[in-house]
Amino acid sequence: MGNVAIKANALVKWFGEGEAKTTAVKSASFEADFGELLYIVGPSGSGKTTLLSMISGILKPNEGSVLVEGKDIWQMKSDDIADLRLHKIGFVFQDYHLFPRLTTVENVAIPLILKKMDWNEALKVGLEYLEIVGLKDKAQLQPVKLSGGEQQRVAIARAIAGKPDILIFDEPTASLDGDTGRKIVEFVKTKILNPERCVIIVTHDSRIYEYADSIMKMEDGNIIAFERNTNAIPYMSHEK
Amino acid sequence: MSSILKIALKLLVNDRSKFIALLVGITFAVFLMIMMMSMFSGILSRSSSSVYNVGAKIWVMDPAVNNATSSIPMPDYVLSSARSINGVKYAVPIYFGNALVKLKSGAYQAVSVVGLDDATLYGRPELIEGKIEDIYAESAFIVVKDAEFKKLESPAVGTEFEINDHRGLVVGLAKVASGGLFGIPTVYTTYHRAITYIPSMRFTTSYILIEPKHESDIPFIQQQIKKLGYQALTRDQFVRKISDFYTYQTGMGMNVLMMTAISFIVGLSISGQTFYTFILENLERFGALKAIGAKGNELIKMILFQASFTALIGYGLGVGLASALMILAKLRLPSYAAQVTYTNLTFAFFMVLIMAGVSSYIGIRKVLQIQPFDIFRG
Structure with missing residues (x-):
């Protein structure tokens, strides 16, 4: 495995046609390395989520290419892209999107089940990941009975259960109070990030910038800055 | 069961209120459809009870006859001609009519009278009390002990009664394969006693029953009877003719069809709407599954499984x-006509499959439309 996890080349994405045409991302190029915690920051409407969607194989760019571990994902068939997401990329959504009718451990096991793992085996592995995020004792509870921070950790457990090389977080602290938000990101930095994994976080929460290895700033669809954070707190992996 | 289907099942059944609403909708629809069709089947079956009970292979009748109870008397030469057709083993007349019985209580009760050929007693019922030869005794009648038996004040062998101002004597009790449609008791006697007791027109033969020598003779016999200006139908053809009459010429069939269609539409509306709401509520999660890496066909499989599972459970419950x-009704009303047939069950099953298909189609369309990007956008 090379050191570059994701390479985006001149990505352009617009929505609508004619007068309604809006360009969300204008020629964005960057690289994210394994072992790196990269923040994509910027105000609302700056194109962060659109960029995130393009590099994670969810939204097809109008122009440009995305290489994940050296492979141009937008040259693949849609089922192959789905497979790539399943095996290489883990998602933690802003609203978590946990299944309220499933138990916590069943939620965590979903990527494993999609990978055709046997039900009992998937739950067993799911339990191990719940232990990593410190929620093993809440395995049989439904997500609605957990606090926001706990739900976020369940979503993280679900995202890492498939052992992805790339983890994508969309506004992980948006629904959390400052303290819980910091704890979550600290947890990601110290327990989830490792030399063989790249973590990309989209956020506009400046209180958690101290954990970032790199910060990419966006505005009006353009990358206006890409900075190394020399004061970043180093990671200390316990997982993978 | 594969793990992905287990997830689908848990998503479905753990949402108790929706699952119950879905089941109620489908169960109710199946219940109504089965009830309507079973009642209709029961009525059709009862309408042909005489044909089943007599059991003849070929029935000769006036072409205008459209059900067993409305026979048009035929002249005697038809019987003679029928007997002379090659391939006829034997041919006998039978009489169907109605009479009034005066009960001991003084009340009158209509009865259906079957007059059996004096020589052969062809088409006689199975006796449960008495001896068949006693039917030749003076004023002898055999009473069918069916659901209507009580209407004759449950007579025993030896009971005397008055029928069309004539003396009647019960010499036997019998059972038949199928009860009649109109809820009146049935009595058997000889052909000649029947036409003596019941006022009749110039001709008296209601039907001629033919036993062919071989099954292969039936078409020829039918052809020859047709040349006489009459119609010879096999038992199944006669039953079908009666069924067609009740289905298409009485309005009964259309009413049942409309009620069944309404039941289907009600069931489809409830199940379709509830399943659609269920899908809408889980739409973001299906989108999240897509984002995680679920393929379209896996989501389709999940939805089809959920719809089919609900449909099958609802079908079973219905x-x-x-x-x-129907069992309860038959305990209270022995003459209750409804009967569940394989055709009814198959039809209802087919309709339920349509409900599941339509419900899942709506859900699948919605789920396939949702883009993982929508999940990111929130």
């Missing part, structure tokens, strides 16, 4: 409920 109600 059939069970309808059957239970």
Whole structure:
């Protein structure tokens, strides 16, 4: 495995046609390395989520290419892209999107089940990941009975259960109070990030910038800055 | 069961209120459809009870006859001609008519009278009390002990009664394969006593029953009877003719069809709407599954499984409920005509599959439309 996890080349994405045409991302190029915690920051409407969607194989760019571990994902068939997401990329959504009718451990096991793992085996592995995020004792509870921070950790457990090389977080602290938000990101930095994994976080929460290895700033669809954070707190992996 | 289907099942059944609403919708629809069709089947079956009970292979009748109870008397030469057709083993007349019985209480009760050929007693019922030869005794009648038996004040062998101002004597009790449609008791006697006791027109033969020498002779016999200006139908053809009459010429069939269609539409509306709401509520999660890496066909499989599972459970409950109600009704009303047939069950099953298909189609369309990007956008 090379050191570059994701390479985006001149990505352009617009929505609508004619007068309604809006360009969300204008020629964005960057690289994210394994072992790196990269923040994509910027105000609302700056194109962060659109960029995130393009590099994670969810939204097809109008122009440009995305290489994940050296492979141009937008040259693949849609089922192959789905497979790539399943095996290489883990998602933690802003609203978590946990299944309220499933138990916590069943939620965590979903990527494993999609990978055709046997039900009992998937739950067993799911339990191990719940232990990593410190929620093993809440395995049989439904997500609605957990606090926001706990739900976020369940979503993280679900995202890492498939052992992805790339983890994508969309506004992980948006629904959390400052303290819980910091704890979550600290947890990601110290327990989830490792030399063989790249973590990309989209956020506009400046209180958690101290954990970032790199910060990419966006505005009006353009990358206006890409900075190394020399004061970043180093990671200390316990997982993978 | 594969793990992905287990997830689908848990998503479905753990949402208790929706799952119950779905089941109620489908169960109710199946219940109504089965009840309507079973009642209709029961009525059709009862309408041909005489044909089943007599059991002849070929029935000769006036072409205008459209059901067993409305026979048009035929002249005697038809019987003679029928007997002379090659391939006829034997041919006998039978009489169907109605009479009034005066009960001991003084009340009158209409009865259906079957007059059996004096020589052969062809088409006689199975006796449960008495001897068949006693039917030749003076004023002898055999009473069918069916659901209507009580209407004759449950007579025993030896009971005397008055029928069309004539003396009648019960010499036997019999059972038949199928009860009649109109809820009146049935009595058997000889052909000649029947036409003596019941006022009749110039001709008296209601039907001629033919036993062919071989099954292969039937078409020729039918052809020859047709040349006489009459119609010879096999038992199945006659039953079909009666069924067609009740289905298409009485409005009964259209009413049942409309009620069945309404039941289907009600069931489809409830299940379709509830399943659609269920899908809408889980739409973001299906989108999240897509984002995680679920393929379209896996999501389709999940939705089809959920719809089919609900449909099958609802079908089972609906059939069970309808059957239970029919059993209860038959305990209270022995002449209750409804009967569940394989055709009814198959039809209801087919309709339920349509409900599941339509419900899942709506859900699948919605789920396939949702883009993982929508999940990111929130």
